[in-house]
Amino acid sequence: MEKTNKNITSRDVDFAKWYNDIISEADLVDYSSVKGSMIIRPYGYAIWENMVAVLDKMFKETGHVNVQMPMFIPESLFNIEKEHVEGFAPEVAWVTHGGSEKLEERMLVRPTSEVLFCDHYKKIIKSYRDLPLLYNQWCTIVRWEKTTRPFLRSREILWQEGHTMHATEQEAREETLRMLKVYEKFQREYLALPVIVGKKTDKEKFAGAEETYTIEAMMYDGVALQNGTSHYFGQGFAKAFDIKFLNKENIWEYPYQTSWGCTTRMIGGLIMAHSDDLGLILPPNIAPIKVALIPIGNSDLVSECIQNLEESLKKENITYYIDRSDKSPGFKFAEAEVKGYPIRIEIGERDLKEKKVTLVRRDTLEKIIVSDNIGQVITEIKKELKEMQNNLYQRAEKRRNSMLYNADTLEEFKNYAPKPGFILTSWCGNPECENHVKEQFGLKSRCIPLDDQISDKLCTICGKPGKYKLYYGKQY
Amino acid sequence: MEKTNKNITSRDVDFAKWYNDIISEADLVDYSSVKGSMIIRPYGYAIWENMVAVLDKMFKETGHVNVQMPMFIPESLFNIEKEHVEGFAPEVAWVTHGGSEKLEERMLVRPTSEVLFCDHYKKIIKSYRDLPLLYNQWCTIVRWEKTTRPFLRSREILWQEGHTMHATEQEAREETLRMLKVYEKFQREYLALPVIVGKKTDKEKFAGAEETYTIEAMMYDGVALQNGTSHYFGQGFAKAFDIKFLNKENIWEYPYQTSWGCTTRMIGGLIMAHSDDLGLILPPNIAPIKVALIPIGNSDLVSECIQNLEESLKKENITYYIDRSDKSPGFKFAEAEVKGYPIRIEIGERDLKEKKVTLVRRDTLEKIIVSDNIGQVITEIKKELKEMQNNLYQRAEKRRNSMLYNADTLEEFKNYAPKPGFILTSWCGNPECENHVKEQFGLKSRCIPLDDQISDKLCTICGKPGKYKLYYGKQY
Numbered sequence: 003m004e005k006t007n008k009n010i011t012s013r014d015v016d017f018a019k020w021y022n023d024i025i026s027e028a029d030l031v032d033y034s035s036v037k038g039s040m041i042i043r044p045y046g047y048a049i050w051e052n053m054v055a056v057l058d059k060m061f062k063e064t065g066h067v068n069v070q071m072p073m074f075i076p077e078s079l080f081n082i083e084k085e086h087v088e089g090f091a092p093e094v095a096w097v098t099h100g101g102s103e104k105l106e107e108r109m110l111v112r113p114t115s116e117v118l119f120c121d122h123y124k125k126i127i128k129s130y131r132d133l134p135l136l137y138n139q140w141c142t143i144v145r146w147e148k149t150t151r152p153f154l155r156s157r158e159i160l161w162q163e164g165h166t167m168h169a170t171e172q173e174a175r176e177e178t179l180r181m182l183k184v185y186e187k188f189q190r191e192y193l194a195l196p197v198i199v200g201k202k203t204d205k206e207k208f209a210g211a212e213e214t215y216t217i218e219a220m221m222y223d224g225v226a227l228q229n230g231t232s233h234y235f236g237q238g239f240a241k242a243f244d245i246k247f248l249n250k251e252n253i254w255e256y257p258y259q260t261s262w263g264c265t266t267r268m269i270g271g272l273i274m275a276h277s278d279d280l281g282l283i284l285p286p287n288i289a290p291i292k293v294a295l296i297p298i299g300n301s302d303l304v305s306e307c308i309q310n311l312e313e314s315l316k317k318e319n320i321t322y323y324i325d326r327s328d329k330s331p332g333f334k335f336a337e338a339e340v341k342g343y344p345i346r347i348e349i350g351e352r353d354l355k356e357k358k359v360t361l362v363r364r365d366t367l368e369k370i371i372v373s374d375n376i377g378q379v380i381t382e383i384k385k386e387l388k389e390m391q392n393n394l395y396q397r398a399e400k401r402r403n404s405m406l407y408n409a410d411t412l413e414e415f416k417n418y419a420p421k422p423g424f425i426l427t428s429w430c431g432n433p434e435c436e437n438h439v440k441e442q443f444g445l446k447s448r449c450i451p452l453d454d455q456i457s458d459k460l461c462t463i464c465g466k467p468g469k470y471k472l473y474y475g476k477q478y
Numbered sequence: 479m480e481k482t483n484k485n486i487t488s489r490d491v492d493f494a495k496w497y498n499d500i501i502s503e504a505d506l507v508d509y510s511s512v513k514g515s516m517i518i519r520p521y522g523y524a525i526w527e528n529m530v531a532v533l534d535k536m537f538k539e540t541g542h543v544n545v546q547m548p549m550f551i552p553e554s555l556f557n558i559e560k561e562h563v564e565g566f567a568p569e570v571a572w573v574t575h576g577g578s579e580k581l582e583e584r585m586l587v588r589p590t591s592e593v594l595f596c597d598h599y600k601k602i603i604k605s606y607r608d609l610p611l612l613y614n615q616w617c618t619i620v621r622w623e624k625t626t627r628p629f630l631r632s633r634e635i636l637w638q639e640g641h642t643m644h645a646t647e648q649e650a651r652e653e654t655l656r657m658l659k660v661y662e663k664f665q666r667e668y669l670a671l672p673v674i675v676g677k678k679t680d681k682e683k684f685a686g687a688e689e690t691y692t693i694e695a696m697m698y699d700g701v702a703l704q705n706g707t708s709h710y711f712g713q714g715f716a717k718a719f720d721i722k723f724l725n726k727e728n729i730w731e732y733p734y735q736t737s738w739g740c741t742t743r744m745i746g747g748l749i750m751a752h753s754d755d756l757g758l759i760l761p762p763n764i765a766p767i768k769v770a771l772i773p774i775g776n777s778d779l780v781s782e783c784i785q786n787l788e789e790s791l792k793k794e795n796i797t798y799y800i801d802r803s804d805k806s807p808g809f810k811f812a813e814a815e816v817k818g819y820p821i822r823i824e825i826g827e828r829d830l831k832e833k834k835v836t837l838v839r840r841d842t843l844e845k846i847i848v849s850d851n852i853g854q855v856i857t858e859i860k861k862e863l864k865e866m867q868n869n870l871y872q873r874a875e876k877r878r879n880s881m882l883y884n885a886d887t888l889e890e891f892k893n894y895a896p897k898p899g900f901i902l903t904s905w906c907g908n909p910e911c912e913n914h915v916k917e918q919f920g921l922k923s924r925c926i927p928l929d930d931q932i933s934d935k936l937c938t939i940c941g942k943p944g945k946y947k948l949y950y951g952k953q954y
Contacts, residue, residue, distance in 0.1 A: 035555050035597050036585070039548035044613070047544050068523050072515035072634055073549075073587075073618060074571075079511050092577045095550075097587070099572040100622035109512070111549075111573070111587075121511050137520070141618075142549060146576035158548055 005280060005367070007336060012279045017223045022152075024273055027340050028282045031152040038150040038157035042266070045341065048290035049269050050160060054140065056192055056288075057162065057264070060184050066136040066164060071118040073141070074109040079117050083242045086116060089209020093146045095157075111144040116210065116235075116261060119165040120243040123257075129248045133169040133257060134177070138162055153270030154227070154478050161265035167257045169249060171236070174258035178234040181262040182215045182452075185230040193268065194285040194391060195219045195275055196399035197229065198424070198473065200449025205433050208261075212236040217264075218448045218473070221274035224405045224422025226448050226475040229271050230264035270478070275398050276365075282342030283364055285394050286387040293322040293383060294343040298331045298350030307349050307359070310376050318380060320387075339364065344390050345383055365390050365397070409462050419443040424475040426451075428468030430461035438463055439474055448473035481756060481843070483812060488755045493699045498628075500749055503816050504758045507628040514626040514633035518742070521817065524766035525745055526636060530616065532668055532764075533638065533740070536660050542612040542640060547594040549617070550585040555593050559718045562592060565685020569622045571633075587620040592686065592711075592737060595641040596719040599733075605724045609645040609733060610653070614638055629746030630703070630954050637741035643733045645725060647712070650734035654710040657738040658691045658928075661706040669744065670761040670867060671695045671751055672875035673705065674900070674949065676925025681909050684737075688712040693740075694924045694949070697750035700881045700898020702924050702951040705747050706740035746954070751874050752841075758818030759840055761870050762863040769798040769859060770819040774807045774826030783825050783835070786852050794856060796863075815840065820866050821859055841866050841873070885938050895919040900951040902927075904944030906937035914939055915950055924949035 006012070009027050013020040025031050030046030042050065058068075074097060081087055094110040112118065119137065126132065140162045150156050164181055168174040182199060189195045198218045207214035211233035219229045237256040240246075249255045276283040286292055295311060297304045308324060315322045323343065325334045331348070338346040348360040354374055361370040361379075363386055372382045405423025409415040418425045425445070429435060436447050450470045457468040482488070485503050489496040501507050506522030518526065534544075550573060557563055570586040588594065595613065602608065616638045626632050640657055644650040658675060665671040674694045683690035687709035695705045713732040716722075722730045752759040762768055771787060773780045784800060791798045799819065801810045807824070814822040824836040830850055837846040837855075839862055848858045881899025885891040894901045901921070905911060912923050926946045933944035 032598055032601060034548050034594070035552060036548040036550050036594075037552075039550065041548070041594075041598050042546040044543035044545055047546055050546075051544065067520035068527065069520055070518040070523055070526075070636060072510050072512040072517070073620075074512050074515065074634070076511060076513075094577065095573045096575040097571045098574045101568045101570065118510070118512075118517075122508055122517050125508060144549075158550070160546060 007280050010279055024277055024282055025152050040152045040156055050266055052288050061138050066138045069137050069139055071115050073112055075112055076107050076109050083210050083239055086210035095144045095146055113143055113145050115163055120239050123167055124243050124245045127245055127247050130169045130250050133167055135167045138164045153266055159265050161263050164262040166260045171258050174260050175234055178232050178260045182232040185217050185264055192287045193272055194394040196402050200451045202449055203447050205436050206447055208233045216449050219271050220402045226477040227271045229268055232262035235259040276394050281340030284342040286344040286391045289344050291321050291323045291343050294338040294346040295322055295324045296334045296346055296348050301351045303351050303354045304349055307354055314376050314380050345386055363390055365393055415462055424473045427462035427472050428457040428459035429470045429472040430464055430466045431469040435463035445474040446477055448475050483756050486755055500753055500758055501628050516628045516632055526742055528764050537614050542614045545613050545615055547591050549588055551588055552583050552585050559686050559715055562686035571620045571622055589619055589621045591639055596715050599643055600719050600721045603721055603723050606645045606726050611643045614640045629742055635741050637739050640738040642736045647734050650736050651710055654708050654736045658708040661693050661740055668763045669748055670870040672878050676927045678925055679923050681912050682923055684709045692925050695747050696878045702953040703747045705744055708738035711735040752870050757816030760818040762820040762867050765820050767797050767799045767819050770814040770822040771800045772810045772822055772824050777827045779827050779830045780825055783830055790852050790856050821862055839866055841869055886935055891938055900949045903938035903948050904933040904935040905946050905948040906940055906942045907945040911939035921950040922953055924951050
């Protein structure tokens, strides 16, 4: 019989409830008295801290520096770029009073910071020598969502937003794709997510952008999670904000802009791509705690082994947790499964007398008997962590591939539309076809796959000559 | 003749203008269109990142974990603890609308998060087994200040706030002092600030706290900067929020609480304690860039030396910057002085032919001729960085000591009151004496020195028997 955890709904029975159970049982989030906002608890926040550390290093290696902008935007500043305002105005929080006084001009809490960066750029960009400016900011943003879910859609979001300015269009376009690739690498290598990378259609692009690129991950239930976007703005904002620089030919010119961001929503992605009915499963490369040591009984032999293991794990920089509570071994094992520690080591006197300990891998739940020689245990841990990281990726990729469909005709599309997953179509480029799919089937276009954009087939929806390949799917 | 920088007002002529000049010339901050808020530019933010990295490690080593609370507080939640509300209500920003809808209940942007943590604690604290809870949060807070100055007093502040809950009074009191000591250690060892550590009087303590401890730094102009505080709350908030736990005797009890915080204001403290008329001076232990390499000319000999130095600096994890601009050497030297790089190395062909390079220490401006043997250069760099760190501390301490006065009588107090610096008094414990000093001399009490609290002299102000020693001074 399959193992179960009585506090966790099966993901095949009720996926939404399963997600909430995982988040609550693994102590990732608490709901707050502040409607629509979440409290990220220590274990959840530790995952975010790891994400931040890795991404921040990648941003710095690609030449970016961090800055901090104000969190408020005066209404008049926000109103400068028209498309941008229209995209965000319905979902912003307004500050109208400071202390007991009404403000002369109301301010919104930033939903994103393009206008703040542009306002600053206008002052500091004068010459081509000042370019490129490669800025990033770690902060929280607010979007006044009606319906919220922890990590996936929240009124307050932790994120990073890169904002860059360049002397040439080519350089800005390269930057847009460079950062998209950084996101892709991070999600594949750390989050073990077999993401689909591509370009958004005009209909789905960011308010004010010329082009939006996206990282689309597929969840266990076949629904898409947009896990990071990178935008090319051209000179739109620069013109609206009158940002100009003297180029090498001594002529005033507008610079070219990009922005790119990813959020705590990636934690939601991790959960929905990898976890199971026993709890969280975290890829070793991003897990805050890689190994749980579980003593069975408290004999001297057990204590000594734990102590030796602890020393070696410290030396090897492998994060660990020791469950010294007075709970039963079975209870501790279940808890380690809920928390998704990649490896647990069961250390009992009976085993130690036979010179062995038991490793259990969280993804496969496979029991691995190892000699109690500390060096051998450490070697085995490293090997299993690496294998688990690969296995999670492959498992997610296999699952994803089983939910990718090709639809060449409207008939085929109709057939696949009710199924979970993504449908690859041929598209004529007309937004009418996108609208039709949304209205008739409730699916949104995901992206034009980056490395395979051109279609030579007829448009799946209208039958006219196709231009691009285009994925459709439901989304979180 | 003393060297000067024409863009920087002398600190002895106009200290406030000098401060603003340093901040602007060293590219630390830009003023934004958002009144009262600042933009922290890359070089300023890099200082904060270093502060965060060191402090976060110290917090984790003392058992603390990070969490993230919402930035908004519903008005009714904020109103639960009375003293706290009264202390903060005049200076909060109110959110009244989400999108186009008026909120049913208005919310404030957190000026501090005690009530948010208490609201969460109420749900997660049930038994003594759940205690202690040792939480910290890195975030921004908003206080609607009328008059603002970069880093010192700003509407939006970057900070950390520790919030902990304990099963016993003793444990909570120990925590309050433990974190005060962490701040003290950080400020002495990294910021090179000879801080005075002590207890606030009832009049000056935090709204809602039973006791407030403080780190007081003295600036070059003799004015105090409160550079970190640690509060003991007793059971006040716990009672107001009805947070209870079952203790070991199986009896319901209110837990004991602390909070502690420090902010970007420490950057202001760094500037005003150490810098001079040529620009910023940063203690090596916190400086984002420790060494500036300045090529003079671009001969092969110079390029080769730079390249070798770069490799060795990287290997030694010593951060560096190479000024490859086409500006004149004199201009580059001045710029390195403005930015406060602890050491600059001038590398020219003439010197290299004589097998030497020149190091210049930012604090003393002393020129040190060293053999161009890379190993020897690195050894010298390490030695000078260490010496500079010590020298800055000693210099600041000497300056501070020259502005510390002892006043045993009101006559003496009157004599010292107009001078820059702190005045140590004997205090009877009556707030009337503090009020008198504030009204008559415009000075506020700083603190009762932690390790030397008791006074056996008469009260400096009223002449009645004294109880405590108490510092007075002007404050930022």
